[in-house]
Amino acid sequence: MEPSAIEQLRSGGRLPGHVAIIMDGNGRWAGARGLPRYRGHRAGARAVREVIEGAVEAGVPILTLFAFSQENWQRPPREVSALMALLQQYVKKERDELREQGVRVRIFGDLERMESGPRAAIAEIEEATLGGRILQLNLMISYSGRMEIVRAARSLAADVAAGLLDPAHIDEAVFAARLFTGSQPDPDLLIRTSGEQRVSNFMLWQVAYTELHITPTLWPDFTRQDLFEAIIEYQKRERRFGRIGAT
Ligand code: IPE
Ligand code: IPE
Ligand code: MG
Numbered sequence: 001m002e003p004s005a006i007e008q009l010r011s012g013g014r015l016p017g018h019v020a021i022i023m024d025g026n027g028r029w030a031g032a033r034g035l036p037r038y039r040g041h042r043a044g045a046r047a048v049r050e051v052i053e054g055a056v057e058a059g060v061p062i063l064t065l066f067a068f069s070q071e072n073w074q075r076p077p078r079e080v081s082a083l084m085a086l087l088q089q090y091v092k093k094e095r096d097e098l099r100e101q102g103v104r105v106r107i108f109g110d111l112e113r114m115e116s117g118p119r120a121a122i123a124e125i126e127e128a129t130l131g132g133r134i135l136q137l138n139l140m141i142s143y144s145g146r147m148e149i150v151r152a153a154r155s156l157a158a159d160v161a162a163g164l165l166d167p168a169h170i171d172e173a174v175f176a177a178r179l180f181t182g183s184q185p186d187p188d189l190l191i192r193t194s195g196e197q198r199v200s201n202f203m204l205w206q207v208a209y210t211e212l213h214i215t216p217t218l219w220p221d222f223t224r225q226d227l228f229e230a231i232i233e234y235q236k237r238e239r240r241f242g243r244i245g246a247t
Contacts, residue, residue: 005228009058012235016188018062019055019231020210022202023047025194025218032218038082043220045090054224055135056101058231062136062184066202070110070144087141088118091125098125102134108180109143138181145204152178179205186210189234191227193219211237 009015023044030040048065055063068083091105098105107122114122122141155178159165177183186206190199195216199207213230215222238245 005225005232006057009228009231009235012232014235015059016231016234017060017185018064018187018189019060019227020064020066020187020190020203020207021051022066022190022192022200023219023222024192024196024200026220028194029218029220037079038086040220041083041086045086047220047222048090049094050224051222051227052098052103052135052137053101054227056103057224058228060135060231062138062187064138064140064181064187064203066140066143066200068109068141068143069201070113070142070147071201073113073142084115084118088121091118091121095125095128098137099129099132102132103129103137104132104135105129105137105139107139107141108148109141110147111142113142136184138184140180140202143180144201145199146201148179148203149205176205181206189213189230191215191230193217193222209239209241211239 003011026040026044027037028040029043030037033039048067051065052063067087072083073080105125107126111119111122152175156165156170156175160167181203186208187203187210190203190207190210191213192199193215195214197214203210211234213233215226215230217226
């Protein structure tokens with residue numbers, strides 16, 4: 001019998017310590033079915049659950065999901081409201097199960113822009129899952145990579161102005177520690193669904209040496225099997241980090 005994807009992945013070498021996903025293609029998924037865009041987002045929420053379970057099953061310790069960008073605020077107000085309502089529903093509905101699975105949820109982004117309902121739900125899930133040790137889940141909401149870098153620079157500048165920090169002591173590690181992801185390792189693998197070949201302002205600092213996996217699959221169709229396959233493919237890559245190959 002062919003080994004299952006999960007067996008292959010367990011024997012295939014190093015697992016990525018951190019997987020990030022740009023969850024794209026909900027609108028096209030809905031459009032292809034003659035449905036309104038929010039139905040695609042609703043179906044996308046199912047894929048989120050699927051991929052979290054898959055990450056736990058595979059033993060990936062950190063998963064970062066791009067759920068809503070700062071640029072996405074420019075979508076029609078109806079779509080933005082539907083997305084925020086879905087988000088609020090999702091975190092309420094999944095809270096207990098995520099806690100039981102040992103998932104620690106953190107939400108990163110410019111949360112000031114969000115309304116009080118979804119913001120409260122977010123605070124609640126972060127609090128409820130604080131003890132999770134199996135999987136660290138970063139949900140990027142109202143997030144942009146450049147904004148994250150600017151925030152880090154501003155925070156360092158404030159410390160310098162207050163005499164707390166010598167500019168000569170700012171190195172890459174000091175800078176990275178001010179990003180939302182703080183001391184977490186950079187993603188080893190970045191998956192983007194729906195075939196778009198761009199990073200759309202996602203984790204610009206952190207993806208410096210991340211392996212990219214772009215799949216035509218639309219986000220609502222993405223399954224744990226697709227995650228496993230992406231990881232198996234990742235395990236076959238040779239990462240050089242600017243050096244020369246092993247052979
Ligand atoms: C991704 O799907 C979800 C968000 C960006 C919030 P899209 O809504 O971007 O779907 P497409 O790209 O239009 O198909
Ligand atoms: C990126 O998808 C943002 C998220 C997946 C949340 P978009 O659909 O917003 O990206 P572009 O506009 O195609 O670059
Ligand atoms: Mg899109």
